[in-house]
């Protein structure tokens with residue numbers, strides 16, 4: 383299969399899924415979300431045991447949802463977009479095998495959320511990661527308010543979301559947000575080795591382990607996702623959301639109410 387904004391390569395039980403919009407730092411519009419969904423379905427169909435998610439180019443994993451694309455969203459449009467993004471989070475969490483985010487650079491907003499939705503996170507020393515939505519006048523809408531607390535303390539999750547801090551790889555690792563930091567040039571070799579080792583594990587045990595591990599976190603999860611989706615989309619159309627996103631596109635500092 384071929385897509386415009388993602389590539390998928392499946393070999394030896396390992397699927398490499400790359401978001402491929404390097405000119406926009408791999409920011410995601412609705413086409414990208416649809417293609418990621420379709421690529422995950424294809425990797426599942428091909429019975430990959432491991433799925434590695436990364437971003438094309440040398441700078442970004444995924445710089446988030448495409449701000450230019452969503453800046454004029456109405457609340458219903460934003461709700462539909464939140465459902466799409468949360469759908470990808472569900473697909474990553476529901477992928478039967480192990481998912482690894484190979485974080486090669488910026489991972490902000492939805493990019494951070496997709497990394498959080500993976501089972502494991504390995505980052506290049508150049509990675510910077512954060513839920514930066516607050517400075518656009520919105521909040522995380524693709525699972526960030528739920529996924530972050532699985533990995534870091536409730537206090538830190540609140541700090542990251544309230545302040546929109548961008549953590550470098552070392553800080554993110556120290557706080558448990560990512561599992562491992564490696565030299566930038568070694569990232570893919572290292573992740574390839576991990577993926578090959580996992581792909582050689584007994585398939586049904588691997589799948590069962592993931593299912594059981596996920597179950598621990600999923601009590602009440604759907605209700606919370608609905609709360610998040612409504613809260614996120616309700617911010618579209620507010621003056622601060624319009625100002626935050628317009629200022630980004632116009633390359634100036636926002637002036638909030």
Ligand code: COA
Pocket residue numbers: 405406407409410445446447448449450451488490491492514515518
């Ligand atoms: N949506 C749309 N376009 C984006 C984007 C996003 N989330 N992130 C980056 N881009 C685009 C920029 O508009 C720019 O496009 P242009 O070349 O047509 O002007 C291009 O990617 C390069 O980004 P730029 O900001 O010029 O690069 P930089 O190296 O100075 O900064 C970042 C990189 C990632 C720090 C900065 O782009 C950024 O803060 N992006 C927004 C991140 C964010 O808040 N994401 C959450 C969205 S909900």
